[in-house]
Amino acid sequence: MAETGAAARAVDQDRLWQRHVEMARTGATPRGGVNRQALSAEDAAARNLLAGWAQRRGFSVSTDSIGNLFVRRAGSDPTASPVLSGSHMDSQPTGGRFDGMYGVLAAFEALEALEDAGITTRRPIEAVAWTNEEGSRFQPGAMGSGVFAGQYPLADMLQVKDWKGVALGDALAETLRAAPAPARSGCGFGLAGYVEAHIEQGPRLENERRTIGVVTGIQGSRRYIVEIEGEEAHAGTTPRAARKDCFAAATRIAAAMYAATTDADDTLRFTIGRVEVGPGSPNTVPGRTSFTIDMRHPSDETLDRAERELGAIVAGHAAPCTAVIRRIVAVAPTAFDPTVIDLVRGTAAKLQLSNMDMPSGAGHDAMHIARLCPTGMIFVPCERGISHNEIENAAPADLAAGTRVLVEVLAHLANR
Amino acid sequence: MAETGAAARAVDQDRLWQRHVEMARTGATPRGGVNRQALSAEDAAARNLLAGWAQRRGFSVSTDSIGNLFVRRAGSDPTASPVLSGSHMDSQPTGGRFDGMYGVLAAFEALEALEDAGITTRRPIEAVAWTNEEGSRFQPGAMGSGVFAGQYPLADMLQVKDWKGVALGDALAETLRAAPAPARSGCGFGLAGYVEAHIEQGPRLENERRTIGVVTGIQGSRRYIVEIEGEEAHAGTTPRAARKDCFAAATRIAAAMYAATTDADDTLRFTIGRVEVGPGSPNTVPGRTSFTIDMRHPSDETLDRAERELGAIVAGHAAPCTAVIRRIVAVAPTAFDPTVIDLVRGTAAKLQLSNMDMPSGAGHDAMHIARLCPTGMIFVPCERGISHNEIENAAPADLAAGTRVLVEVLAHLANR
Numbered sequence: 150m151a152e153t154g155a156a157a158r159a160v161d162q163d164r165l166w167q168r169h170v171e172m173a174r175t176g177a178t179p180r181g182g183v184n185r186q187a188l189s190a191e192d193a194a195a196r197n198l199l200a201g202w203a204q205r206r207g208f209s210v211s212t213d214s215i216g217n218l219f220v221r222r223a224g225s226d227p228t229a230s231p232v233l234s235g236s237h238m239d240s241q242p243t244g245g246r247f248d249g250m251y252g253v254l255a256a257f258e259a260l261e262a263l264e265d266a267g268i269t270t271r272r273p274i275e276a277v278a279w280t281n282e283e284g285s286r287f288q289p290g291a292m293g294s295g296v297f298a299g300q301y302p303l304a305d306m307l308q309v310k311d312w313k314g315v316a317l318g319d320a321l322a323e324t325l326r327a328a329p330a331p332a333r334s335g336c337g338f339g340l341a342g343y344v345e346a347h348i349e350q351g352p353r354l355e356n357e358r359r360t361i362g363v364v365t366g367i368q369g370s371r372r373y374i375v376e377i378e379g380e381e382a383h384a385g386t387t388p389r390a391a392r393k394d395c396f397a398a399a400t401r402i403a404a405a406m407y408a409a410t411t412d413a414d415d416t417l418r419f420t421i422g423r424v425e426v427g428p429g430s431p432n433t434v435p436g437r438t439s440f441t442i443d444m445r446h447p448s449d450e451t452l453d454r455a456e457r458e459l460g461a462i463v464a465g466h467a468a469p470c471t472a473v474i475r476r477i478v479a480v481a482p483t484a485f486d487p488t489v490i491d492l493v494r495g496t497a498a499k500l501q502l503s504n505m506d507m508p509s510g511a512g513h514d515a516m517h518i519a520r521l522c523p524t525g526m527i528f529v530p531c532e533r534g535i536s537h538n539e540i541e542n543a544a545p546a547d548l549a550a551g552t553r554v555l556v557e558v559l560a561h562l563a564n565r
Numbered sequence: 566m567a568e569t570g571a572a573a574r575a576v577d578q579d580r581l582w583q584r585h586v587e588m589a590r591t592g593a594t595p596r597g598g599v600n601r602q603a604l605s606a607e608d609a610a611a612r613n614l615l616a617g618w619a620q621r622r623g624f625s626v627s628t629d630s631i632g633n634l635f636v637r638r639a640g641s642d643p644t645a646s647p648v649l650s651g652s653h654m655d656s657q658p659t660g661g662r663f664d665g666m667y668g669v670l671a672a673f674e675a676l677e678a679l680e681d682a683g684i685t686t687r688r689p690i691e692a693v694a695w696t697n698e699e700g701s702r703f704q705p706g707a708m709g710s711g712v713f714a715g716q717y718p719l720a721d722m723l724q725v726k727d728w729k730g731v732a733l734g735d736a737l738a739e740t741l742r743a744a745p746a747p748a749r750s751g752c753g754f755g756l757a758g759y760v761e762a763h764i765e766q767g768p769r770l771e772n773e774r775r776t777i778g779v780v781t782g783i784q785g786s787r788r789y790i791v792e793i794e795g796e797e798a799h800a801g802t803t804p805r806a807a808r809k810d811c812f813a814a815a816t817r818i819a820a821a822m823y824a825a826t827t828d829a830d831d832t833l834r835f836t837i838g839r840v841e842v843g844p845g846s847p848n849t850v851p852g853r854t855s856f857t858i859d860m861r862h863p864s865d866e867t868l869d870r871a872e873r874e875l876g877a878i879v880a881g882h883a884a885p886c887t888a889v890i891r892r893i894v895a896v897a898p899t900a901f902d903p904t905v906i907d908l909v910r911g912t913a914a915k916l917q918l919s920n921m922d923m924p925s926g927a928g929h930d931a932m933h934i935a936r937l938c939p940t941g942m943i944f945v946p947c948e949r950g951i952s953h954n955e956i957e958n959a960a961p962a963d964l965a966a967g968t969r970v971l972v973e974v975l976a977h978l979a980n981r
Contacts, residue, residue, distance in 0.1 A: 241844070241846050241848075241849055242844050242845075242846055243797060243844045243849075243852075248799075283846075283848070284847070284848065285846040285847070285848070285849075288847070290848065349802070350799045350801070350802040350803075351799070351802035351803065351804070352804075352807060368801070370801060372847060372848075380951070380954070381659060381951075381953055381954040381955075382950075382951060382952065382953060382954060383664075383766045383767070383926070383927055383952040383953040383954075384834060384836035384838060384859040384861070384953070385766070385784070385786060385834055385859070385861050385925075385926045385927035385928060386765070386766040386767035386834075386925075386926030386927045386950065386952065387766075387767060387768075387834070387926075387950065387952075388767070388768075388831045388834075389827065389831050389834075389835075390831050391768060391950065394836070396819075396837050396838075396840060397819075397823055397837075400816050400819045400820050400823065401820070403812075403813075403816045404816050404817070404820050407813055407816065411805065415804045415805050415806050418800060418801055418802075418803070418804075418805075419805075420800035420810070420847075420848065420849075420850055421812050421813075421851075422800060422812075422842075422845070422846050422847040422848060422849050422850070422851060423842065423845045423846065423847050424812060424840060424842040424845075424851075424854075426838075426839065426840040428657070428658050428659045429658070429838070429839045429840075430657050430658060430699075430701040430838055430839065430953070431700070431701070431704075431788060431836075431838040431839050431857035431859050432657075432699075432700065432701070432706070432788075432836065432838060432859045432953070433657055433659075433701075433836075433838050433953040433954075434836055434838070434953075435837075435838060435840075436659075436954070438840075441847035443800040443801070443847050443848045445800075445801050509801075509802075510799070510801045510802030510803075511799055511801035511802045512801060534798075534802065534803065534807065535796070535798060535799075536798065536799040536802065536803075537797055537798060537799040537800070537846070537848070537849040537850075538796070538797040538798060538799075538849075538852070539797075
């Protein structure tokens, strides 16, 4: 076993950065971001790029039944279960260059650094790109890792449709035709550990001038749809008293929800992200409105309480329209493995990288994999905490620093 | 000149109703309404249907430069300017069978009734179908009559684009290829009078159990767009204090606007009809929102005051986002000609039809034509006052009653 630091020293900051630059060309947007939605042509292009790099380094590539893509560096013990590291390559419709992609490229850089340093591990280490983490095209998000972990039935997920009515199974088949890879039968296999590197997607590391976030867990998250039905009417003739204006009702409901979710310590995350108002004619009183709610908090009890309040608001503020709220997704808070947390913190300290413990505000594939094996995450700063935005940015030195911690942690876990 | 009542008695309720049934097949929707937007294939089909009926009765057909369609029954004096009557055949995307179409078919029924009764008028009488009254596809609405009256420059209107980027001039050319009619050069000609029949699109006639609305004028109307810019951010990680959530800002702005436009006598009409929220991802804090405002009142001073309040609300409630409000259309209130108003009221009384004076809540083509010649309107009830809705409905007997008043008024004006 190599001394601590040998693998870290082999991490190549420039190579890692150039890989980000190349990946950012797939789905590049005019404003400098990426639009690489799950199982799109851009997703296929990114898969081909990664697989090509892997093959040139002699790493084997495989894909499971939900399209998760694995790059494997063999270990010395062919019977040992692998240690896994990665994230996702799909993006929001107007997403950035680092969200998800960093975790995939950091894991791949870790494999290359071990290779370059001539370090052998007992267990294989695999880099993974999970399918459809973002959930912007197909819901729920974190789908590939969720299927891998047995949280979502594969058959159900293959039938999920996007907003245009395309079934995920069809999009997946088309993606794998465009980016073929040897099939790994089924979904899920034994793991010795999972570590995911990711940009923080929040401002805390930057504000506190720390390089490494030692992630202790992931807050719980819930998704809802509110549907309000009113009555279409002529905008010029219908008196206010005779209207069933569903956008006016939506405004009352949304305003009450924003007020109810304003907690003193600014921990509850409440977002209305997608809003549809029909029929969408300027001179017709709208007859139907729907909107999505994304709500997150580290405490499931807080989420339960907030959910009850949202239900009461919908019931109390809809009249004279009618409204319903439906829960689409609920993901419980995740606590990461204490030994992995300690290992990340200890490695950062040994590498003399400033660090702090923190929970993750965003959901990540790690929340599903944490049910299978000892799991942790490593955060690095992103500029102004901005993410899910084309101007998302991160510093090459920070990306490399996170990868140095990652490779040391992976090598340690792969020798346990 | 025929005695009062001869033309009215020749109005054929069943024929008029059957023409509505036939017209409702062009653009029919599953829920019983119509989607016959301006200069669409469905609009062309309606034009062909009307022109075919006209030709079978020996009436001449013509189209002017903005696509207004005229059906002319000659008078005895070939030098006399015509009396005009009609409305529009285009509909809202989810519109009803009577809005606009009734006025066109009532005018056409009036020509047929005069023909059947063998009544000759000194002046010609023309039925007109104005182009693009609804304004849901191309803005502004009441465009054909506005161009006819010199309110909107023809060249500008031909360049207006729909939401898909199609220029009105191109859509018009395609419509006239599909529904050819002899060209009437230019736009606008001398008129001796204009009377438009229309469903009320409000509940007053039904509530007061009257058959005929003697329309005294049209309230003023204004159209605005509000655009709010925030910043896209991750829904799970971005603290509320760090967000520039433009839908939250839109909610505050809209709520304040609904409150500010709540007048004690329920006369001001305020509608937010079209709302766009981008990028439209459930787990991204929205970065841009826009919505339309349609505001109407019989008093221009009230509209001016409300407009100032809307501006102050946008300025005061946008932070931390930025927002602007732009006025797109302003149409001043219209007062109809007192002699035409008296003629409508007197004719209704002679025909023993219950009636009441009322302003129009909706804008109509008559507001533009009132600038050219003595103008009036005749309203008939519509079920529950519902319009701009697929369930819009009216009683055959009421439609015929309005047409009886119309034909008598037109015959009177055509003999002045």
